[in-house]
Amino acid sequence: MDYECIESALRSCRADYAEFRSERRRVTRIVYLGRRLETVDTTLDEGGIVRVLVRNGGWGISTFNSLDNLEHRFDQAYQSARLVQAEPISLAPVAFAHDEIRATLGTDFRHVPLVRKKELIESYNDILLSFGRIVDTQAVYMDEFVTVTYMNSEGAFIIEERPMVTVYLAATAREGSNVQRAADGVSVPAGYERVLGLEEMARKVAQRAVDLLAAETVVGGVYPVICDPKLAGVFIHEAFGHLSEADFVYANPQAQEMMVLGRRFGRDILTIVDDGTLPGMRGTHRYDDEGTPTRRTELVKQGILTGRLHSRETAARMGEAVTGNARATSYRYPPIVRMTNTFIEQGEASFEEMISEIKLGVYACDTAGGQTMLENFSFSAGYGYMIRDGRIAEMVRDVVLSGNLFSTLQQIDAIGNDLTFSQFGMCGKGQGGGLPVGIGAPHIRIQGVVIGGR
Amino acid sequence: MEDILTALRDKAEQAEVYSLEEESTLISFEANVMKSARVEQRQGVALRAVCKGRMGFAAAGGRATKEELIDNLLASAQYGDEVPISFPPAMPGPDVVTYDPTLAEVPFSRLVEIGREIIALLLEADPDAKIGVDIERGLTRWSLGNSAGAQISRQTSNFSVSISVERVRGDDVLLIYDWVSGISLTDAYREVAQRLGVKMELAKRSASLVSGRMPVLFSPVGGLVLALPIMQAVNGKNVQRGVSPMSDKLGQVIFDRKITLWDDPTLPDRPGSGSHDGEGVPCRRKALIQEGSCSGFLYDLKTAALMGTESTGNGARSLFSPPQPSPSNLVMEPGDRSLADILATMRHGLLVEFALGLGQGNTISGAFSNTLGLAYVVERGEIVGRVKDVSIAGNIYEHLREVAAVSQESHWVYGQIKMPYILLPELNVTCKR
Numbered sequence: 001m002d003y004e005c006i007e008s009a010l011r012s013c014r015a016d017y018a019e020f021r022s023e024r025r026r027v028t029r030i031v032y033l034g035r036r037l038e039t040v041d042t043t044l045d046e047g048g049i050v051r052v053l054v055r056n057g058g059w060g061i062s063t064f065n066s067l068d069n070l071e072h073r074f075d076q077a078y079q080s081a082r083l084v085q086a087e088p089i090s091l092a093p094v095a096f097a098h099d100e101i102r103a104t105l106g107t108d109f110r111h112v113p114l115v116r117k118k119e120l121i122e123s124y125n126d127i128l129l130s131f132g133r134i135v136d137t138q139a140v141y142m143d144e145f146v147t148v149t150y151m152n153s154e155g156a157f158i159i160e161e162r163p164m165v166t167v168y169l170a171a172t173a174r175e176g177s178n179v180q181r182a183a184d185g186v187s188v189p190a191g192y193e194r195v196l197g198l199e200e201m202a203r204k205v206a207q208r209a210v211d212l213l214a215a216e217t218v219v220g221g222v223y224p225v226i227c228d229p230k231l232a233g234v235f236i237h238e239a240f241g242h243l244s245e246a247d248f249v250y251a252n253p254q255a256q257e258m259m260v261l262g263r264r265f266g267r268d269i270l271t272i273v274d275d276g277t278l279p280g281m282r283g284t285h286r287y288d289d290e291g292t293p294t295r296r297t298e299l300v301k302q303g304i305l306t307g308r309l310h311s312r313e314t315a316a317r318m319g320e321a322v323t324g325n326a327r328a329t330s331y332r333y334p335p336i337v338r339m340t341n342t343f344i345e346q347g348e349a350s351f352e353e354m355i356s357e358i359k360l361g362v363y364a365c366d367t368a369g370g371q372t373m374l375e376n377f378s379f380s381a382g383y384g385y386m387i388r389d390g391r392i393a394e395m396v397r398d399v400v401l402s403g404n405l406f407s408t409l410q411q412i413d414a415i416g417n418d419l420t421f422s423q424f425g426m427c428g429k430g431q432g433g434g435l436p437v438g439i440g441a442p443h444i445r446i447q448g449v450v451i452g453g454r
Numbered sequence: 455m456e457d458i459l460t461a462l463r464d465k466a467e468q469a470e471v472y473s474l475e476e477e478s479t480l481i482s483f484e485a486n487v488m489k490s491a492r493v494e495q496r497q498g499v500a501l502r503a504v505c506k507g508r509m510g511f512a513a514a515g516g517r518a519t520k521e522e523l524i525d526n527l528l529a530s531a532q533y534g535d536e537v538p539i540s541f542p543p544a545m546p547g548p549d550v551v552t553y554d555p556t557l558a559e560v561p562f563s564r565l566v567e568i569g570r571e572i573i574a575l576l577l578e579a580d581p582d583a584k585i586g587v588d589i590e591r592g593l594t595r596w597s598l599g600n601s602a603g604a605q606i607s608r609q610t611s612n613f614s615v616s617i618s619v620e621r622v623r624g625d626d627v628l629l630i631y632d633w634v635s636g637i638s639l640t641d642a643y644r645e646v647a648q649r650l651g652v653k654m655e656l657a658k659r660s661a662s663l664v665s666g667r668m669p670v671l672f673s674p675v676g677g678l679v680l681a682l683p684i685m686q687a688v689n690g691k692n693v694q695r696g697v698s699p700m701s702d703k704l705g706q707v708i709f710d711r712k713i714t715l716w717d718d719p720t721l722p723d724r725p726g727s728g729s730h731d732g733e734g735v736p737c738r739r740k741a742l743i744q745e746g747s748c749s750g751f752l753y754d755l756k757t758a759a760l761m762g763t764e765s766t767g768n769g770a771r772s773l774f775s776p777p778q779p780s781p782s783n784l785v786m787e788p789g790d791r792s793l794a795d796i797l798a799t800m801r802h803g804l805l806v807e808f809a810l811g812l813g814q815g816n817t818i819s820g821a822f823s824n825t826l827g828l829a830y831v832v833e834r835g836e837i838v839g840r841v842k843d844v845s846i847a848g849n850i851y852e853h854l855r856e857v858a859a860v861s862q863e864s865h866w867v868y869g870q871i872k873m874p875y876i877l878l879p880e881l882n883v884t885c886k887r
Binding site: 076087172377 | 489490513523534535566584620812815819827843851884
């Protein structure tokens with residue numbers, strides 16, 4: 001890449017602020033669907049984005065595949081920005097960084113022969129298929145290596161390599177019209193070694209799909225619920241985390257009132273954190289996509305709302321400090337406020353303590369998706385068990401948790417001592433495709449949750 | 455393109471080159487104010503080849519070289535799927551207009567005006583609301599050539615407007631959304647904005663409800679709860695994989711006779727329309743559900759070959775993945791009763807405008823269990839107000855067997871499926887209070 005050429009384009013751009021980001025991406029993917037090897041392929045993508053700010057205009061953006069004639073792209077973005085009639089936008093100050101972040105991988109997947117990768121995912125797929133009544137599988141191996149270059153008119157110059165290796169295993173069991181599915185996976189910014197030895201995961205996935213065939217649909221009602229770390233983590237990301245993103249409140253006084261710092265959101269035991277600096281996590285980077293260093297931000301501390309997540313624009317507008325949470329899914333998109341690694345801080349309760357106090361309840365595990373409409377949420381557990389007289393009883397399925405965020409957070413009355421991070425967090429806010437995020441939680445107990453069902 | 459086909463002539467029994475170029479302009483309004491303008495340029499190439507009976511795939515966006523692409527393609531074909539498919543020769547397709555040359559001429563200022571008009575209209579319904587509008591104008595050129603002689607080159611234009619409304623009052627939040635698309639700039643956006651305005655008005659009053667079984671009326675958007683499992687079940691990929699509950703039901707009555715669903719790529723002014731699919735197979739209109747009976751599935755070349763049948767012209771492409779079966783435009787046939795007439799028959803029930811959690815859980819089984827994002831209580835034929843903390847549950851293979859009414863009125867939902875209002879005689883409704 002011709003950095004001098006980009007620097008000169010940045011310098012000559014007439015905008016008040018300009019930035020350039022490019023990506024070179026190589027993805028290898030092997031997919032089994034049932035016994036059938038659906039595809040083994042490698043795809044390449046290269047492109048960039050120029051984003052400029054004109055103070056008496058607004059944001060102007062140009063995205064492109066062709067990296068020729070970059071001056072033209074800067075000009076295109078500048079002309080677009082001038083046509084916008086936004087309210088004045090300013091950016092919170094950030095010390096510009098010069099940095100180069102190279103990936104450190106145990107076994108570099110780029111040097112592992114394709115045939116090895118195919119044999120690996122085939123072996124996991126064979127395990128899934130070895131279970132009776134498994135009629136379909138989806139076994140995916142994927143590795144991705146992205147090199148991102150970021151430069152802005154304030155002098156930032158960052159090159160970052162972003163690797164990701166993924167194995168995803170799903171099994172569908174069927175008995176007549178009863179069709180049940182289970183899935184699990186690993187997707188981490190690490191080397192090939194992290195996707196080896198997942199035989200036990202494959203067996204558990206297949207066994208769970210088969211077990212779900214015999215499980216009854218949960219009887220709808222209001223229950224005390226224990227969420228496992230996976231479900232609790234997704235719940236806190238979706239239901240609470242998105243409300244902490246400053247772009248939800250910065251232009252909406254009513255929303256600011258709702259999310260006023262100092263408001264009590266939960267009991268003293270509840271602390272929620274976003275931390276982009278945790279080593280080896282899916283949402284970890286040294287800088288966000290505006291060149292701001294990432295950091296640890298306490299969103300809720302001992303039940304009280306204490307912080308929120310910012311881009312440079314939202315931080316300036318609200319007069320708060322930058323947090324390094326401006327992230328983009330790809331070069332097709334400008335950065336917006338996103339979470340990095342979001343988790344509920346470790347508590348003190350053991351699982352045995354939590355469950356022993358429940359006469360009739362639900363143990364909801366794993367996630368099959370979730371959606372929130374700010375105050376309202378709906379989450380599907382992957383599977384669950386009834387809790388009877390303080391013990392785990394029969395397996396149940398179609399466990400959908402719903403309710404009101406504010407009252408539900410207040411009803412979290414026990415937090416486990418077993419904080420665990422999911423290895424498969426994906427966030428789909430606004431921009432095409434998903435953004436890797438870290439999601440973590442211990443077991444949590446929530447009183448009075450509405451469980452949908454028959 | 456020709457030179458890639460030539461280069462592959464000695465290396466592969468069959469070959470195909472797909473290339474894509476796109477340009478678009480997007481302007482965004484956030485919280486009632488214009489915020490950004492974006493210009494997008496996209497280009498890429500995808501290749502498929504059959505070598506020694508195995509299918510390979512490779513793709514690149516940006517400046518990959520021909521050699522790099524062909525290397526990746528041949529590596530892919532070494533391990534690829536053994537499917538007995540044949541790329542189609544040149545075949546005539548239906549005459550469908552997918553391109554409006556005047557769209558590119560629309561001045562930027564007109565796009566800005568549209569955004570302002572929508573915001574003004576919705577602020578009239580509620581001055582405290584925060585409105586977001588995205589207006590996008592796009593032009594796509596794609597071409598496909600294969601070793602069987604097909605040579606297709608097409609242009610499509612696309613104009614879309616998405617509108618979101620956010621209203622916070624204390625801890626009470628209303629969040630609604632709609633989307634409209636076409637190949638030309640028409641005033642369809644106005645109708646969508648007006649519908650959102652009506653929803654906002656109706657949501658101002660609140661109502662309460664007691665859990666129980668009751669008649670439930672699904673609006674076109676709310677009706678996605680019922681349509682989504684059908685969309686998954688008629689997809690040839692799920693049929694071929696044996697996970698579609700309809701896979702062994704062809705010709706059998708599975709739903710009420712009021713339910714008929716078409717896949718129609720010949721509709722004018724729809725971005726989903728076209729003369730040929732992404733594999734060069736001619737498109738055609740076909741019934742998927744006809745008067746309640748299962749009458750067809752959507753296939754691309756591969757799923758059709760595996761099922762021993764013909765492609766239905768539903769091979770959809772995105773640059774970085776092999777083709778997949780996908781609907782063109784889905785149309786659920788309207789019924790013979792007006793919405794007002796249907797509402798009048800409801801003594802006590804629920805109108806579902808928007809459900810959360812679509813596609814989550816075990817959708818393909820037909821089971822649904824959704825919290826409702828926006829729903830109204832209906833009493834003696836009148837919509838009395840918004841009800842919150844409500845969820846519905848059931849299974850479409852049970853509940854669509856008896857449908858009380860389907861409306862004459864129908865709307866495009868998110869540009870994907872045209873849906874009428876559907877009244878189910880009885881459904882389980884759970885309320886928190």
